[in-house]
Amino acid sequence: MGKQTMGTPCQALQFRADNKLYRIQTPQTPVARTENWAKFNVDQFPTGTNAIVAVLAYTGYDMEDAMILNKSAVERGMFHGQIYKTETIDLTKMRRKGDGIVNVFARSDVAGARKGAPAPVQNSNFVDTDGLPYIGQIMVEGNPYCSVLNTVTGNAKISKLKGGDKAVVDFVAAVGTGPKEPMQKVSIRMRYGRNPVIGDKFSSRHGQKGVLSQQWPDIDMPFSAVTGMRPDLIINPHAFPSRMTIGMLLESMAAKVGVLKGEFVNATPFQKCVSDPKSSKKNKDESLVDKYGKQLKEYGFNYHGTEVMYSGVLGTEMTCEIYIGVVYYQRLRHMVGDKYQVRSTGAVNPVTRQPVKGRKFGGGIRFGEMERDSLLAHGAAYLLHDRLHTCSDYHTADVCVRCGSLLSTTPVIQQKSSAAFAMGLGSNKESRIICRVCSSSRDIELVAMPYVFRYLASELAAMNIKLTLTIGNG
Amino acid sequence: MLFVMDATISGPHFAIPLHLAPFKQLLCFSGEQNFIRFPTVRIRELKDDYIKFELRDTDTSIANALRRIMIAEVPTLAIDLVEMESNSSVLNDEFIAHRLGLIPLKSERAMEMRLSRDCDACDGDGSCEYCSIEFNLNVKCNSDQTLDVTSHDLVSSDPSVVPVDNSFAQDISGFDAPEARGVLIVKLRRGQELKLRAIARKGIGKDHAKWSPAATVAFQFEPEIHINEALMETLTLEEKKEWVDSCPTKVFEVDPQTQQVVVVDAEAYTYDEEILKKADAMGKPGLVEIISREDSFIFTVESTGAIQASQMFINAIDILKTKLDAVRLSFDTEEADDQFGELGHHMRGGGIDLVSRVIQ
Known part of the structure; x- marks a missing residue:
């Protein structure tokens, strides 16, 4: 089994507790x-499906290494799969020495729990009295699946399901x-359904990998008038010339013959080099295309594997005859x-106030130098400002125009005059910004800047370097 | 159980309102000409789950519409909701639920039943007689031998809706034929148990392939083959044989007595044009002329067993009619002009009497 394929990882899956398994x-x-x-019993660990593959440019959804799957084929179970994730909860690690x-x-409502603790009603649907989940329970994000009770304090620590996926x-x-x-x-092992969706990756055994771009309805797929067959999978002919994966075309033809005969086909490479010269004398110079072409013809199919x-x-009839056959396709574990990563607003780095990175934390995708250059080249200044400032660490700072410092300004709360307070003009407190260096509240301007700029100013100040802003109109 | 009907069936059931095939009409410029056609169906072979027939005097759009409807829009019943009570088998719940969904159920009732989402007599819990049928499965393995749980173990609440049973079908001989054992759901070993409640609902293949009654629907254009006898006579017997053998399917034959090339099975021709290429390569272009008849089709329909193949075709025609009715009804309003443009205008004037005549 290839390391990227989603296949049969082991036979004893039921009893195993691997971190993550694809099946x-x-x-x-x-x-x-x-x-x-x-010889190596690979049949015990099968990894793919014999798909009916048509090679044609259909609908445009198979451009650039994309591929189309037949929606009905998928609905009948083709390439369905699961991920198993196991979480091990070890209470001995929480224990201090000697305790x-x-x-x-x-569960926190069992006997021995703290008196008067609110009954965890919503938890009891998911967690049994033994603090463990019910097998077969469907869970979504935030549902509890394990409860650990501290018998001294009576508090329960509840593990909740993370990630947006439904799990069982x-x-x-x-x-x-x-x-x-x-x-x-x-x-505790969780099972996540991973049936094919747009964007999942598939591959033949010849390195012809592609991304699912559309699940096309069965009735809209091309069909053969003789057999009524619709392909399970459509790939683009442009995937072949530059990559020269002749093996895939040969497999398609050979397996088609095999399927018609009801036999497995020997696809061992370099067969001619090792074959006994006495036994197969007459077919020695016959190419594989001829070998399988002849057999296809015997079954009433086109010699070259087209239909x-x-x-x-x-x-209506399509202009070209379509190369169609059987290819063993595998599902790859990139799903x-x-x-997928998406963010509008979310967690920010506390130091820089810029969005964090990382899919796990709901972070963003870096808009780096090269992307910045691209926007500059387009002259899309407003967009640049939006990406790098407004949507990032937008910040307004009070800057003292006299001394040019943005660190010395600070708000000062002052008592208002009692007359104004007596007249009922709101709060008796008023906030003013003053510059501690100039001891003045005049000439203070509010300036928009990235928060990291203030951070830079602070860092420089820590090194005894003063950062001065010169503020003027234009 | 095989009988061949050789009678031409025509009548309201099979008369497809072809003049509604919109584009054909738009292309007709001579007002005098009458484009009404009465398509006919001639059944060649009829079995419970298989039908082969000719559809004549209509065009591709209708033939393909029927193919598409048979695959994706003829309703059947399939298990749609599964409540697991106990499952200690090796397959997980979703897997078993999916397998149950794919079991074909006898769906003669499907056309009369309601879709669960349109049913106002129930709240979708499965106890509704109009939209759902309940199944129960309760199997436990108590022996040392592996126990096969098959579709026979599903207990239906409605005796007319049961999993398709092939054991009485033709062509199956022998006691242990795998077809006679029903559809395998899961295998159990000692101590394992499967207990569940399932609800079958009406649906169409467009929503999910499990509701598709068709295993295969294919149509081919009927070919017309004319051999240029004069040119053929210029070939030697060797050449004739070589030419005949170049066709992957057995369309032609050299008559052993007369040594003439004859067409033995025109319909075996797959339009692969191998034979034409061969003729060209032999330097005899025009040796044979092959025309595909644009108005006759040979349909091959195979059913999953959910409904009879013949019934599937009849239902498909009914559904096509309903769809055409929907188009016809909407052109009474003025918006129809925006919606259908020239077509709406066209259907409103003139054609309407004929439409209603054929449909009624």
């Missing part, structure tokens, strides 16, 4: 396979616990569901 729901064994396939067992897995509790195991002492370590196809939308 495909309906794998098949490839029709075109090498001699070592059986007895203080923390146990329990797959399996709960007590780890390393004897029958006498209370349970101190559990593994006349009809537009599913109009029912948009695990990768």
